[in-house]
Amino acid sequence: MRAHSYSLGMIETLGLPALIAAADAAAKAADVKVVTYEGADAGIVTVYVIGDVSSVQAAVDAGADAARRVGRLLHSHVIPRPDENVPKMIKNLISPAEKKEETPTLSHTLSGLADQSINDLRKLARSxxxxxxxxxxxGTAKKEELARLLEEKQKGGGEQER
Incomplete structure (x- = not known):
């Protein structure tokens, strides 16, 4: 099995304010990318950061401290070079090797607009x-309508902003 070249950091809190404080502190503490967050149940939320090992460790430490100050920190952990199957377990995790851009582009989404999330379709439409x-x-359109209009844009052309 292959490992990714980046590290994965996780900060789990009870409540969104502590999570936002943790994500903000982590992003400011080191050269990392806050890639996504997930909610479990009963207010438990986890934010995920990626970067090199030392940067992720520093970011997770800073984020954990911020979460403790604002609310309740449940857990924090860093996985250096996670196995390629680990990121697949995390919903919406953007692997640097799999996606170079956060905003979906036409070439990323043409193969399956219906398979994209409503948020990705909205980002693409706004581009x-x-x-x-x-x-x-x-912001209020249904997924089917956005997919249909985006397919029409693809067929007819149209300029995306950069």
Missing amino acids: YTDFPLSPQEI
């Missing part, structure tokens, strides 16, 4: 300068 829906309408 067009001439999308037929306003930003407010994009």
